[in-house]
Amino acid sequence: MGFCSNGTEESELYHAQIHLYKHVYNFVSSMALKSAMELGIADAIHSHGEPMTLFELASALKLHHSKVCVLHRFLRLLTHNGFFTKTTVASRKEGGGGGEEETVYDLTPPSTLLIRSKSTCLAPIVKGALHSSSLDMWHFSEKWFTEDKELTLYESATGESFWGFLNKATESDTLGMFQDAMAADSRMFKMALEECKHVFEGLGSLVDVGGGNGALTRLINEAFPHLKCTVFDQPHVVANLTGTENLNFVGGDMFKSIPSADAVLLKWILHDWNDELSVKILKKCKEAISGKGKEGKVIIIDIAIDETNDDRELTGLKLDYDLVMLTMFNGKERERKEWEKLIYDAGFSSYNITPICGFKSLIQLYP
Ligand SMILES: C[S@@+](CC[C@H](N)C(=O)[O-])C[C@H]1O[C@@H](n2cnc3c(N)ncnc32)[C@H](O)[C@@H]1O
Incomplete structure (x- = not known):
């Protein structure tokens, strides 16, 4: 296209360019969020008890004075991305x-989720999802696509499965990081438990x-103290x-x-596995609840992709998760x-x- 081509075509091209560049640099927003989590910006504002100026923040975070302007630029992007005001x-x-003014930064609902003292803190998710063990494999995807092997991208890149990597004794800090991330995600369930008490009512185990x-x-x-619970892993x-x-x-x-019980719970389990292995797990769950006859059930908490009813942002998140499961575990998010x-x-x-x-989604299965 030359300089004289029609305006619509040019404007379409420029939009396409912005779209492409935006997706190329999406990682910067992710990593800036990780930096905010590591620095503890949300914790600092929370403990200060009121919005903070740039200098107050830099001092609370004990930054080198040469990094005040760097913090300003990180905050500018993070504010644009909805993490601060x-x-x-x-x-x-x-x-x-005397009429002087100052600029202050405050928390927003998403950055409130980074406050470590709160039970809803998702900092371990940011740490785990953006850890080099989850990211480095992406540099090997070109090789992976040309291989005639049923390896995950993670296996193709590292020579071992992600489960193998997690379970190695020497990597126990990574196992801890993974379990902390899972636990943080689970604590978000506290509010939901109020709405779905009926799911657990009447169960003995x-x-x-x-x-x-x-x-x-x-x-x-805590919500059902009389329910006999077993954590099986x-x-x-x-x-x-x-x-x-x-x-x-x-x-x-x-x-x-699987140990016998009135109900089996599977949270974030089946998306780790392909269909064949997921059916195997579900069959074992069915055996485990067989003592309860028709009253037994399996409770799944996992993602259900619903492009028709979900908005674009939600579907985008679910599709991102799908590729994470595919590349790390050969698992999948399901429609x-x-x-x-x-x-x-x-x-x-x-x-x-x-x-x-x-x-x-909460999926309840009956025998
Ligand atoms: C994605 S995590 C989910 C953890 C937890 N349900 C949650 O949502 O926080 C998957 C869990 O499955 C466990 N797991 C993997 N293979 C297993 C197996 N063969 N038998 C029992 N548990 C297994 C892992 O150790 C890990 O804790």
Whole structure:
């Protein structure tokens, strides 16, 4: 296209250019968010108790004075991205009553989720999802696409599975980081539990399969103290965890056998596995609840892609998650009809599905 081509074509091209550049540099926004989390900007504003100036923030964060202007530029992007607000207020400095003004930064609902002292803190998710162990593999995708092997991108890049990497004794800090991220995600469930009490009412026992360090089961146990809960996970994951009277930890392999209970809970489990292995897990769940007859159930908390009813932002998040599951585990996020196939292939007779916790779904399966 030359300089004289028609305006529409040019404007379309420029828009396309902006669109492409925006997607190329999306990682900068992600990494700036990670920096904000590492620096503890949200914690600093929260403990200060009121909006802070740039200099107050830099001093609270103990930054080198040469980095004040760097902080300003990070805050400009983070504010643009909705993590902070920037307002001009009358100066609060002593002797500043003479009409002087200052610019202050405050928290927004998304940055409130980075405050470490709050139970809704998602900083461990930011840390885990943007850790080099999750990101480096993407540099190997070209090689991966040309390979005739059923390897995940992670395996193709590193020579081992992500589970293998997590489970290596020497990488126990990474296992801890992964479990902390999962636990942070589970604590968000606290509010949702209020709305879905009916899901657990009437149950005598529950086994949380792949329940990690038990963050979700502890919340359920607090809400239903009489429910006998078991957190079931790989032996090394639950090895040093201690329970309470109605919460115990059991190590094992969900592909072999799952402890019996009235209900089985699977949160963030099936999206880690392909359809064949997911059906295997679901069949083991069905065996585990067989003692309860038709009253037993399996409760799944996972993503359901719904491009028709979800807005673009929500669908985008679900599709991003799908590629994370694909590249790390050969897992997948499923559309409703894919869930339905899985559920019936595993021998369940009915199910219902409802949205929960913003972007997840609660799926109840009945034998
Ligand atoms: C994505 S995490 C989900 C953790 C937890 N349900 C949550 O949402 O916070 C998957 C969990 O499955 C566990 N897991 C993987 N393979 C397993 C197996 N064969 N048997 C039991 N648990 C397993 C992992 O150790 C991990 O804790």
